[in-house]
Amino acid sequence: MNVILQSTYYTLYQATNERCFYIDFGQKKIRMPFCQLLSLRHKVMSIDIEDHFDSDLNTHGFEVLTLCNKEHLFILNTLEVLDLKNLVEYGFMAIGLSSKTEALNL
Amino acid sequence: MKDIARQSMSIKVESMDMLNAQIKMEAHASALYLAMASWCEQNGFFTSAKFFYKQTEEEREHMMKIFNFLIDTGGNPISPEVTNINHDYSSIVDVFESTLEHEIKVTKSIHNIVKKARELGDITAERFLDWFVMEQVEEENTIRDILDMIEVTGTEGVGLQMIDNQVAEWID
Numbered sequence: 281m282n283v284i285l286q287s288t289y290y291t292l293y294q295a296t297n298e299r300c301f302y303i304d305f306g307q308k309k310i311r312m313p314f315c316q317l318l319s320l321r322h323k324v325m326s327i328d329i330e331d332h333f334d335s336d337l338n339t340h341g342f343e344v345l346t347l348c349n350k351e352h353l354f355i356l357n358t359l360e361v362l363d364l365k366n367l368v369e370y371g372f373m374a375i376g377l378s379s380k381t382e383a384l385n386l
Numbered sequence: 387m388k389d390i391a392r393q394s395m396s397i398k399v400e401s402m403d404m405l406n407a408q409i410k411m412e413a414h415a416s417a418l419y420l421a422m423a424s425w426c427e428q429n430g431f432f433t434s435a436k437f438f439y440k441q442t443e444e445e446r447e448h449m450m451k452i453f454n455f456l457i458d459t460g461g462n463p464i465s466p467e468v469t470n471i472n473h474d475y476s477s478i479v480d481v482f483e484s485t486l487e488h489e490i491k492v493t494k495s496i497h498n499i500v501k502k503a504r505e506l507g508d509i510t511a512e513r514f515l516d517w518f519v520m521e522q523v524e525e526e527n528t529i530r531d532i533l534d535m536i537e538v539t540g541t542e543g544v545g546l547q548m549i550d551n552q553v554a555e556w557i558d
């Protein structure tokens with residue numbers, strides 16, 4: 281298993297022999313086929329972080345994130361959400377599917 | 387290390403995001419034209435209603451074209467949330483003028499994606515949109531023709547009824 285990217289709280293791996301990815305969430309390491317990685321990306325990017333700074337919109341500053349067709353459930357605080365957003369953005373750059381990949385190689 | 391990601395997906399994620407936004411826009415157009423069909427039915431413009439029933443189907447087809455492209459390229463198409471559909475129009479002229487305005491918005495959005503895809507060097511996404519660029523020329527032209535016909539016919543007296551009857555020409 282190769283490390284693709286490590287953020288403050290999370291690590292993204294590629295398991296080439298299994299043709300899939302893993303994310304280590306600290307408490308557990310989750311196996312993710314590519315489509316689940318795309319699904320995670322969509323969910324994480326859809327989280328409006330601004331809401332975390334408005335006590336009316338997000339009273340407690342937590343996000344509930346379900347992954348892999350509801351197989352896993354995480355409750356993330358603001359810092360964890362920000363870190364996961366980073367992991368997703370730079371992770372897709374690192375695996376070469378983001379247009380910003382080229383910028384990364386410079 | 388084998389490139390599992392590239393083997394799974396053949397366009398850039400940024401292109402996918404823009405195309406998902408376009409899916410939403412096409413779904414919105416489809417819902418908008420259905421609202422216009424409702425207005426036309428309730429206000430006695432039955433031929434125009436038929437025209438908008440056809441339009442609503444067409445927009446849904448546009449949406450599915452993009453949806454299927456995202457499937458074919460290994461992406462993650464998102465079923466769109468559609469809200470804020472206007473049902474209020476002051477006249478049949480207002481209906482067609484709003485239609486043209488909306489089609490122009492769609493054209494601009496597609497052009498924007500083409501430009502960005504080009505910037506990203508995503509040739510696949512750029513070429514996919516060729517069909518949409520030409521389709522928008524047709525869509526805009528149809529509505530412009532109808533608006534010209536309205537102008538020539540005039541809305542006085544039996545004008546409104548004549549306008550509605552003539553819309554039949556643009557339903558095939």
Ligand SMILES: [Fe+2]
Pocket residue numbers: 412415444445448492
């Ligand atoms: Fe369309």
